[in-house]
Amino acid sequence: MTDASTNMRLKLPITCFILEIIIIILFGVLVQYDEGTDAKLWHDRNHSSHSDYDNDFYYRYPSFQDVHVMIFIGFGFLMTFLQRYGFSSVGFNFLIAAFALQWATLMQGFFHGMHGGKIHIGVESMINADFCTGSVLISFGAVLGKTSPVQLLLMAIFEVTLFAVNEFIVLSVLGAKDAGGSMTIHTFGAYFGLIVARVLYRPNLDKSKHRNSSVYHSDLFAMIGTLYLWMFWPSFNSAITAHGDDQHRTAMNTYYSLAACTLSSYAMSALTAHDGKLDMVHIQNAALAGGVAAGTAGEMMLTPFGSMIVGFVAGIISVLGFKYLSPVLESKLKIQDTCGVHNLHGMPGILGAIVGAIVAALATADVYGEGLTDVFPDVASGEISASDQGVRQIISLAVTLGIALLGGLIVGFILKLPIFGAPPDTICFEDSIYWEVRRSGSFILKAVISESCN
């Protein structure tokens, strides 16, 4: 299966080396430790009454590590459900995440981290970079199995940049709140990826159809990804909220949203199968929709009651999407969404944005007390009303969708250039295009022999 057009011997090293060298130079010129990370700055500041515990590291590093696990294990293994694409799923996920988090540090720094001409970094910028990376990995899910690593790196360059632009507009210009990224991460990543998948539509993809499915053990590997995403989603949504009650509340809201979502996902999975059998695709994905849907309102006074309703609805929508909407998207809109990111990130992301707008519009000083300053600073200062905040949220959703769709369209056409080593239609969803896959001595391998004999 070696082929000049998909041979990565020069394309991949050149891309990686150029990107990494550019990044290193830009870091050398632009990036500095922030106050909590720099030896001198921290000790200067610490001369006053501060203790080491005030270092943001202790507030945020445990959350960061959970987010990090979601990015590399969670997303990586979730996509190993494909029977012959495990190396690529976890391996390309690894590569583009390692690139994207560096690039995101720079792009996010440009837009909202500059201090005197320098980008200041610390644990919060590390979390934000991982968040941005998550968005790229969502888009990866839509094009999984049909793209070369060089295409994926290119996609990451553009998507990270547009993510930072959108994030800046939504959070800094429009003043919306989106701690867990229902809009900025999930909606953005999903619709960006879906449009890229649309542009890269392959009419003859059914020639690789037999590989575009799971086997027993690949579904178990995928459950590792699912469960880490599920368990650590409370950390994800709360990772960059304000200290104290905000982090605490966001984690708890997400936890209950996910729990309720799991029950509705199982229920819907059995209900929509004619023989009542559960479908691993639903369990692996829909049960996570509650985390996505709590991404905006999670830090608000959503209450556990409200969180559960949101999660419950998200699970139902997500299973229905997998069952009835995805086939339509493919046949009518020509969107081949490998992982079903529309069902896990797209629709639940929009749901989360809408819920966030409603909960924001209902905020009162009576409910939030002094805590209103943390959650809605402009409402607390009297600059705008709570319903204005709700409007900001909705506008932000529209902006996010617009940038994602337009950006995905342009990037899709760039990726379509026939020089990046995309696999042919007949050999999609297949590791051996880009990976050395050992065959001798293994029984899996004999399978392939028998396949080629028959």
Add this chain to the structure above:
Amino acid sequence: MTDASTNMRLKLPITCFILEIIIIILFGVLVQYDEGTDAKLWHDRNHSSHSDYDNDFYYRYPSFQDVHVMIFIGFGFLMTFLQRYGFSSVGFNFLIAAFALQWATLMQGFFHGMHGGKIHIGVESMINADFCTGSVLISFGAVLGKTSPVQLLLMAIFEVTLFAVNEFIVLSVLGAKDAGGSMTIHTFGAYFGLIVARVLYRPNLDKSKHRNSSVYHSDLFAMIGTLYLWMFWPSFNSAITAHGDDQHRTAMNTYYSLAACTLSSYAMSALTAHDGKLDMVHIQNAALAGGVAAGTAGEMMLTPFGSMIVGFVAGIISVLGFKYLSPVLESKLKIQDTCGVHNLHGMPGILGAIVGAIVAALATADVYGEGLTDVFPDVASGEISASDQGVRQIISLAVTLGIALLGGLIVGFILKLPIFGAPPDTICFEDSIYWEVRRSGSFILKAVISESCN
């Protein structure tokens, strides 16, 4: 393998929806954020000299996340050792855990979390809910492979409720200490599950015998579960102890107990095999007994020396149980204990309870200093003597066993009603009863066919 009696198309959705809707309503009526989670309450309180770091979130959330991993990855993957039951092991574990943690929040709230008619929740209640869930998952281990998801949800409803009752009696009424739950979690869960398994005894289970065993890769998946349980058990036992030295000491005692237990488990596994070969069943399970056995005394001044002795003995007992006692339980007492929970949770739980009673009875103000107030408040206040505390501990063990056995008996008979879709004796330990298992396209399988053809 589709069969009307095991068809879950209506049974499972109805059960899930009804349960979740009841839970949501009860949460709406009864549940409120606690002081550390509510925006207003936290900021009101914080007006005084408190800092955000005093929020219990920062003391307990890292422990919570470790416990959460134990519940979903640890228990879930530990049970994937069965060759054809991986989806159910990890998938039903996921479902009943997501349900049980919500239900446990309510039940535990009723018994010891009411404040002015409302249940106050925060990170501590989340940990407690996960603990209660752990107990249900232990019972699940006893009936693994022989029950439908509807039966499991029913079992969870009753078991969570009885767990909360027993916990209330043991901790609040009797004033016993049991931070890591040797009694309330492990002993309770194990004997409850064993009695349920007894009531559900299947005389013809040997018809499914060929599936009731592991294969190479399923044993590796199970080791993921084992290791996460092993690594995070120190966090489990210390998750709800008092802040400061108590959490620190409990984690350390558990760590040493587990390390010693691992060596004795390996030793006993080789010693009890005629050819000296290690048995994965022992390594996966017995090496964890040290965590169970340190569940009560872990927070006390057990010393690393004492912890190691406890773990060492627990490992020996556990392997002997797997090797010699489990076959007797099955043949004589008709208890078909799929995962051997009696050896991992039952006997080590009782051992832990007894050790806890002894160490409590030996407590002196000389050893604990001012710290006695945290560990044994009633002894510190002079209300009772240390040996009284020891007696409390033993009575608590008896109460726990009593409630578990009686509760399991009743619940077992409820589950036996032939309307919940239990699998027939011939198709136990088989995923395809309840799950869509993809066969076509599976190249692993074709390999073997070709091998057997050649």
Add this chain to the structure above:
Amino acid sequence: MTDASTNMRLKLPITCFILEIIIIILFGVLVQYDEGTDAKLWHDRNHSSHSDYDNDFYYRYPSFQDVHVMIFIGFGFLMTFLQRYGFSSVGFNFLIAAFALQWATLMQGFFHGMHGGKIHIGVESMINADFCTGSVLISFGAVLGKTSPVQLLLMAIFEVTLFAVNEFIVLSVLGAKDAGGSMTIHTFGAYFGLIVARVLYRPNLDKSKHRNSSVYHSDLFAMIGTLYLWMFWPSFNSAITAHGDDQHRTAMNTYYSLAACTLSSYAMSALTAHDGKLDMVHIQNAALAGGVAAGTAGEMMLTPFGSMIVGFVAGIISVLGFKYLSPVLESKLKIQDTCGVHNLHGMPGILGAIVGAIVAALATADVYGEGLTDVFPDVASGEISASDQGVRQIISLAVTLGIALLGGLIVGFILKLPIFGAPPDTICFEDSIYWEVRRSGSFILKAVISESCN
């Protein structure tokens, strides 16, 4: 495959029991809780203005748990890449780690933890014990597949002891800095293991060659190990640095070093393959070299820029080592390095030591401010100059190499005694020598055969 010489029925239990009993006795005589763990000491101290948060537990326990995961899951699963050696990889890793962490507590305590004749232990000693264990596991990687568990336990006894001696000389006598252990952990463990592998050279190992490779799923299991090592390496390097900016900075430097390393590893993997296909061996290992190489300088003011350069170079060196140096080591120097620890730990460790020396020599009060006291106390006090510190670092590297090589030589010859049950050349890399491997009922596979027959 049962054979008297490799039968572990008596050898392994006797070894385990004797070792554990010796450890328990020594713990009983010598080990005490430290100030943060002991009920009385903590509360006495706490009478003054301290809060529970000052307990080192809260500064270090999250890091400890990450390190713990690296030791048991990271190292354990990284080595499961071998197709028929998964039980042993993860199981022997578990056994020798559980032993080594206990023994290390004692050995490290003897050399730098004695207080009034007693070894004081707490979360920091737990981390240090895990670090020492990591070194043993690196050596395990060099001899993987060719040693019995009894040999491995013996190796651990000696290696832990020598590790503690070397650590004492490097850190306490020579006053070098090595927070993440580029020298004390990685260089030491790698060269110790390589010399042991040299002494245990097997001229006829090619008889087991067909087992000394991976299969599809074993490579996926190994990626679990890789990713956990990669994700948690920032916690590893920062686990015992000073509180505050030091932990924060070290974690961040390591994070960027790893990210850059990942890109150069992928690039080099494709570049060095004639068909441009990525090799799982490189991805699993070389992408981690950036963590090793940042082990010494990570806590210094290396800057993200410097960290990335270090990681970038480490990845290149590591892939080149796998591709071109390892075959030479085997054919010319007769070093059969199963996991390629020379490429992952050896060369990157030396690189890290050199980088550390350079960065130390360049330290100025201007850059570090008051923080100089934390990182280079002797330079801050004016006792030595920064370049003196650099010299100390280089001497420490030489000492480490010397002790590792000499120690490995002696220990290798001890392990060579033909009484410890090493496997014959024909059955290396094979679980069934030491483990009960279930064959009957094997797999899904026979089911399919029977299905296709029916």
